[in-house]
């Protein structure tokens with residue numbers, strides 16, 4: 143079968159992009175790095191490894207929206223997640239981890255201060271999702287791809303529908319629903335979430351018996367067996383994950399502006415779909431609202447896949463410059479570079495024992511041979 147015109151064009155563009163990238167990284171490597179925690183130079187092999195990931199792959203896998211999966215596909219996904227939670231931990235850097243699912247939460251926990259409100263928030267989470275999807279496939283025999291949750295579609299059905307009625311929270315073939323109501327004190331409400339509706343352990347769906355051992359909070363050394371908790375906050379959810387917020391984010395032309403606006407600020411001073419998804423599902427007491435340990439809720443990975451999809455859509459609006467466009471602070475909130483510089487394509491991101499350290503350049507283009515996926 144002859145490749146379609148678009149396919150050929152796409153591959154040509156990607157090839158061109160790889161040459162640009164090689165040039166960009168060579169230049170970056172020639173300039174001494176300002177920050178101590180950035181590798182000063184790259185050898186030829188690293189350059190080759192950087193150029194390689196944006197050469198086009200031929201058959202990207204397709205990540206689909208959760209509600210587009212068949213009931214059988216949905217169950218295969220959640221069963222693979224439970225399979226990870228039944229395999230022993232291998233991450234020595236996370237003493238609290240008991241199983242493979244804990245390994246992932248633990249790595250996110252440990253790196254939380256360094257991977258949020260920084261330039262590499264998006265590439266780090268893209269790499270993290272890729273490693274998770276790989277574990278589901280290679281360690282648990284999962285045959286599908288990482289699904290995403292297009293929350294905007296669900297938010298549009300509110301207030302007619304309640305969050306518990308969303309496909310994704312089905313107790314039959316979804317992630318299970320809200321936890322039962324638990325009272326909180328005003329001091330606990332540091333995030334100003336007054337519309338919370340749950341707070342207890344999830345009572346239906348495939349994760350009712352899941353034991354999570356990492357968290358709460360920043361401690362990743364002490365084993366603390368607990369359940370998956372949800373605390374739906376429907377107003378916070380609806381107000382933050384709409385198309386209006388997406389439009390505001392994607393209008394920015396430079397990556398650093400786009401990425402800054404995407405993450406927004408802690409609190410609700412500006413609409414923010416990243417926070418809307420986390421606190422809309424996790425409220426005050428839920429797993430998704432615990433910033434270090436939010437991957438304890440398996441829905442985390444579908445929420446972040448949608449954020450990754452929005453980055454991909456933004457990149458595809460102007461592919462070549464945008465798969466080479468990286469910036470934003472190395473240190474959290476350091477937008478005025480008081481403590482360090484900005485990240486570049488050569489900046490290294492890592493996942494402890496989950497996957498090797500790589501330069502950001504390796505995950506800029508989802509259709510390269512390493513990542514090799516696209517969104518439907």
Ligand SMILES: *[C@@H]1O[C@H](CO)[C@@H](O)[C@H](O)[C@H]1NC(C)=O
Pocket residue numbers: 347348349350351
């Ligand atoms: C959870 O455990 C109970 C009690 O052992 C069992 O009846 C139930 O089927 C389990 N549910 C799931 C989804 O594993």
Ligand SMILES: *[C@@H]1O[C@H](CO)[C@@H](O)[C@H](O)[C@H]1NC(C)=O
Pocket residue numbers: 398469470479482483484
């Ligand atoms: C980091 O990026 C900001 C925003 O583009 C820019 O103003 C600043 O000069 C950059 N800092 C360094 C050290 O290059």
